[in-house]
Amino acid sequence: MARAAGRLVFPKEDTLINALQLERGMDTSTSKKLSKSFVEKTITKLENLNEAELFHSNRAEKWKSYSMIILLVGVFLFAISWNTSAQSVFRWTHPRTSFSIPKPFAIQNQSGNINLLGGETTELAFTVMGDAPDSLIIDLQAYAAPDSNQPIIIAKKDSVGIYKYTIEDIYQDYRYRAYYKAVHFWEVWEEISSPFYAISVTDRPVMEDLTITITPPSYTHLKPIIQKGNQADISGLIGSNVHVALRSNRPLKNGALIINNEELSMNINGKKAAGDFTIKEDGQLAIQLQDIRGITNRNPIPFYITAIHDLQPDITVYQPEQVIELGSDQTIPIHLQIVDDFGFSNLQVAYEIHRPAYIAMDLLLSLFSIPIDDPMNVNQELIHIWQLVELGLMPEDEVHYHFELSDNDLINGPKKTITNEFIARLPGLAEIFTAFENEEEVILEEITYSQEELEAIRENLEQLGLDILKQDELTWDQQQDLQKMLEGVREEFRKMKEIAQSLEALQ
Known part of the structure; x- marks a missing residue:
């Protein structure tokens, strides 16, 4: 710069440099006056120097323009990226403060704190600001007993970019969040997480x-x-x-x-x-x-x-048979088996007397009960003799009857089981006479047969008597023959007694 000024003011460009050197070595100079005079003349001439000629103005103007453009571009870029730029400026102005590592996106909870009744269903929803991944991991922790072995819950992104997961039948309180773990080893952050929010369950009565x-x-x-x-x-x-x-x-x-x-x-x-x-x-x-x-x-x-349902009672008729003829005593022996699940209330015989066709008479249904000694015995047999003499039956009369068994159902009323119809018939006079004649013939045949048997026994006894007279004592075979004859005599006496009883009955 000294040489440039020397060229503009002095004949020689090094004049200004020489004056500067003389001023600095003034104390050691041998001619101080001469040196001081030269320096003063040089300063006088410098006062007439035009500084514009020394510094070229066009170059400075260019630098000013460039600086202004750079400043405007920087302000514009700072304005359009305010969030990032502001954070950067904040970090530059706080060099001693520790800041978290920048992450590519942030997870936002759209459901917040949830209140519901026990057993209800809720949906968790999250969104992502930034470069959104395909899925997020839902961290669901029960307050009562956190389960470290809880299965991993994955929430997939739907078509509108929301990550949803539905929880059914909730009966306890939870806290939950969504997070995403770093995939690559060069990623300096470990995971990106949303804040924890609560699911509060109001107990239902159980x-x-x-x-x-x-x-x-x-x-x-x-x-x-x-x-x-x-x-x-x-x-x-x-x-x-x-x-x-x-x-x-x-x-x-x-x-x-x-x-x-x-x-x-x-x-x-x-x-x-x-x-x-x-x-x-x-x-x-x-x-x-x-x-x-x-x-x-x-x-x-x-x-x-x-x-x-209370079961229907059951009745089985062992006796009498379906159709019988009454004897002279006019009795019917009854042998029944009755079965029920809880017991009986009544056993009846319902009967009608059918007169011969030549006697015009209306039918009358009558009932009589057969006693049940132990109604709570659910499986028992009953034996009863039905006396029909008091009914005043005439020859050719028929008694049509059936059995009616009722249980002890007091809720819906006793249930009744009715058997098939039975018939007891009193023979007519002609049938009685024919039966009498037949019986008489049978008795006569039996008498004739007995006479023949007794005659054979008498002959055998006579022969045995003759044999005994010839011998001092009986042989074993003779003893056996004598015993058989005596038994035959007893049997014939028994038959004769039965024949006598039959004759009395016929009379």
Whole structure:
């Protein structure tokens, strides 16, 4: 610059440099006056120097323009990338502060804190700001007992860029978030996560204890059946009383037994409830509870009601046969077997007397009961003799009858079983005479046969007597023959006695 100024003012370009050197070496100079004079003349001439000629103005103007353009571009870029630029400026102005590593995207929770009732379903939704991945991992943690072995829950991105996951039947409180783990080793961040939010569950009333007591009808004499709530089937005879008693986890306001869409109110006492119903038919039972907050139990468990019918009584007739002829004593021996599930109330004989066709007479149905000594004996045999003499039967009369057995069902009324019809017939006079003649012929034949047998025995005895006279004692064979003859005599005497009785009967 000194040489450039020297060329503009002095004849020689190094004049200014020489003056500067003389000024610096003034103390050691041998001619101080001469040196001082030269320096002063040089300064005087420099005052006339035009600085514009020394510094070229066009170059400075260019640098000013360039600087202004660079400044405007920088301001523009800073404005259009304000978020990033602001953070960068903030970081530059805080060199001693630790900042988190920049991440390619951020996860935002769209569901927030969730409040619901126990057993309900909810949906978790997340969005991503930035370079969104295909899926996110849902971290669902129960407050009561965190499960470290919980399966990984993956939420896929849908067509509108939302990551959704549905949780069903929620009965406890959770906290949840969504996160994404780094895939490549060169990524300096480990995971990107949303903040934790809470799922708060309001408890519904539930049954902590349930007892069902089934009391059969009194006529059955059966003991009550007690079963717990883990049995989903309620079986009992029609007419059985069912008592339901339960304890809830919360104080109750209302309770109802819903049987085939019919609602029966329950008695409430704090956390306890009780109710009764009668088994009438097959169906379903549901127990509806409402606590003092007005919240009801969700999806009550159905109990299946099975109505057991009282069986029809059964009767088997061993005696008499379907059709019989009455003898002179006019009696009918009866031998029956009766069976039921719980007992009997009555056994009757229903009969009608049918007169011969030449006697015009209306039929009259009559009844009489056969006593049952032990009605609660469900399987027994009965023997009875039916005396018909008092009916005043005439020859050719017929008694048409059947047996009617009733059980002891007091709920729907006794059920009755009726047998087929039986017939007891009194022979006519002609039949009696014919039977008398036939009997008489049989008796005569028996008498004739007996006479022949006795004659044969007499001859054998005579022959045996002659043999005995010839010998001092009987041989073993003779003894056996004599014993057989004596037995034959006894048998003939017995037959003669029967013949005499038959003759008396004919008379």
